[in-house]
Amino acid sequence: MTNEIQINVALVQRLIVAQFPQWADLPIKSVEFGGCDNRTFHLGSEMSIRLPSAEEYVRQVKKEQEWLPKIAPHLPLPIPQPIAMGMPSEDYPWNWSIYKWLEGESANSLELGDVHLEIIAVQLAQFLRAFHQFDAAGAPAPGLHNWWRAAHTSIYDAETRSLIETLKDFINVDNAISLWQRAINSQWDSDPVWVHGDVASGNLLVKDNRLAAVIDFGCMGIGDPACDLTIAWTFFRGKSRNIFKANLHFDAETWARARGWAMWKALYEISELEEKSGAELAQQIQIIDAVIEEDRASRRTDSKDNKHPLGLPIEYQQMPEYFDTSNVNEQTEAKNALIERLLKEQKVKTVLDMTCGTGSQVFYLAERDYEVIGSDFSPALIDIARDKAKAMSRNITFIKGDMRNVKIGKFDAIITIFNAIGHLTKADFDVALKNIRANLKDNGVYIFDIFNLQAITNEIIADFTRDVESVVNGVTIHNMQHSEIDRETGLLTSHDQFTILKDGCKPEMHTNSFSLQIYTAEELQALLSENEFEIVGQYDMNGSDFIADKSLNILIVARKKYTHRTSRCEVYHPT
Structure with a gap:
């Protein structure tokens, strides 16, 4: 950044005299709120002069000169109208602009009442709708010229x-x-779509308590409009915020990104404060608190799948071809061996895998002469399992079915492995337990595992962060995952981003969030007891004994209690 140039009235006077002598006699004075990235001056009563304060802002000059005259006729409010562009000189090394003067005061210098904010909210929403709809052909994509505004939040x-x-x-x-x-x-x-890139109160001009103009288009470009929505929290409040949002027709994901932009900006502003105290800090904290509260409210109401309100991993349905990449690894064989050991101890012959996925446990057990059937709610995963069986020339039955209601028969054992029950709410797991009981023979066993809430610390959650790359059939898959836990509810929430790279194709990006309902050992014991199961074994996933405050997972073997209900005629009556 160049710090030596003194941008003041004297410099501007020299530039005007040298390059625009027709205006040399007009008075020049600084604008009170002249900005940081650019310095603004009055030129007479009808023009303004705008000079970049550093080299990184120079790219914006020619962009505004080219595009603002094209866009202006299509907008419901005035925007800056370029009149001339100044050239670099000995006094000043960059291009600069002269604009028609726009009437109004900067909104950040005014105290506006709620009624006036509500009117401005409607006006600004209408302006943004029109701006976002202007033809984007040939327009600049996000980059250094606009600090990547309109790019993805990431x-x-x-x-x-x-x-x-x-x-x-x-x-x-x-x-x-x-x-x-x-x-x-x-x-x-x-x-x-067209994006302003810096919709802030300082770039809104207000006259007579109405929005009179929108200025400073230096960060404009085309892309994702989410960054234009941050003013919902940085300027509007209460009813005006709701009115602004209601007059813009964006989906929940766009507002999620807008909250991200708003929080990033507030965090940045705090980081720039020399003294982390006072009104400015309080204002930025207020913005952060507001977007966090909205985010928490949206999480409480969001439900991508009515049958699975906790959400599901994306590879279960949208990307089933990558299921094995994410779920079958070097540890799978050891876990399968542990399951088989436990089945052998219980003298099991027939097994129903109620959450079989693409069949990892089913094939493992079939190879060891168990009579096994696989079931899963996902038709896509069942299709893959059937294709595998056909390729192996194995006559194995795979059935589409939900563990909460599928009825297949009576089995010695039922398994639901790899945290499968976590995709159910507590109420749904209770329903599933009743159905599992219905599919078991008397004294049959149910084997399942889930993360152990008591042992999961914040450090362990941090270890769940994943950034891995794999190659499947020549396709590169990059997966980033981050998780957090709500200890009050026992919900472990994970956020995934998959980037798919295929030769000769543009990268595909898929994102998804889902939660797992996890439990303590005591909670599971209570649920099992209520559904007439008795626990006959508790293990860590490495096969050792379960330790409540140390085992990351709990693997349970529970036996269906045999309850013999005697009929009235069987009751012994002494004579």
Whole structure:
């Protein structure tokens, strides 16, 4: 950055005299709120002069000169109208602009009442709708010229996570990370639209308590409009915020990214404060608190799948071809061997795998002469399992069925492995237990596993963070995952981002969030007892004895209690 140039009235006077002598006699004075990235001056009563304060802002000059005259006729409010462009000189090394003067005061210098804010909310929403709809052909994509505004929120991922860590004394870190993860996991799936890039109160001109103009288009470009929505929290409040949002027709994911942009900006502003106290700090904290509260409210109401309100891993349905990549690994064989050992101890012959996925446990047990059937709610995963069986020339039955209601027969054992029960709410697991009991023979056993809530610490949650790359059939799959836990509810929530790289194709990006309901050993014992199961064994997933405060997982072998109900005629009556 160049710091030696003194941008003042004297410099501007020299530039005007040298390059635009027709205006040399007009008075020049600084604008009170002249900005930081650019310096603004009055030129007479009808023009303004705008000079970049550093080299990184120079790219914006020609962009505004080219595009603003094309866009202006299609907007419901005035925007800056370029009149001339100044050239570099000995006094000043960059291009600069002269605009028609726009009437109004900067909104950040005014005290506006609720009624006036509500009117401005409608006006600004109408302006943004029109701006977003203007033809984007040939327009500039996000880049250095606009600090990547209109790019995906994740462009600031590393910086945001660093800011969260740095400012952990001022914010709720878990909530901030959760909000940010939801933001970067969401996608703008529509065509790129025009984006202002810096819709802030300082760039809104107000006259007579009405929005009179929108200025400073230096960060404009095309892409995702989410960054234009941050003003919902940085300027509007209460009813005006709701009115602004209601007059813009964006989906929940776009608002999730908007909350991410707003939090990033507030964190950045706090980091720039020399003194971390006072009104400015309080204002930025208020913004962060507001977006976090909205994020938490949206998490409470979101449900991507009515049958699975906790959500599901994306590879269960949308990306089944990558299921084995994410779920079958070097540990799978050891876990399968443990399951088989436990089945052997219980003298089991017939097995129903109620959550078989693509059949890992089913094939393992079939090869060891168990009579085994696989069932899963996902038709896509069942199709893959059937194809595997056909390729192996194995006559194995795979059935589409939900563990909460499928009726297949009576078995010596039922298994649901690899945290499968976690995809059910507590109420649904109770329903599933009743159905499992109905599919078991008397004294049959149910074997399942789940994360152990008592032993999962914040350090362990941090270890769940995943950034792995694998290759499947020539396709590169990059998976990033982050998790957090709500200890009050026992919900372990994971956020995934998959990037799929195929030769000759544009990268595909898929994002998803889902939760696992996890339990303590005591909670599981109570649920099993209520459904007439008795626990006959508790293990760690490595096969050792379960330790409540140390075992990351709990694997349970539970026996269906045999309850003989005597009929009235069988009751002994002494004579």
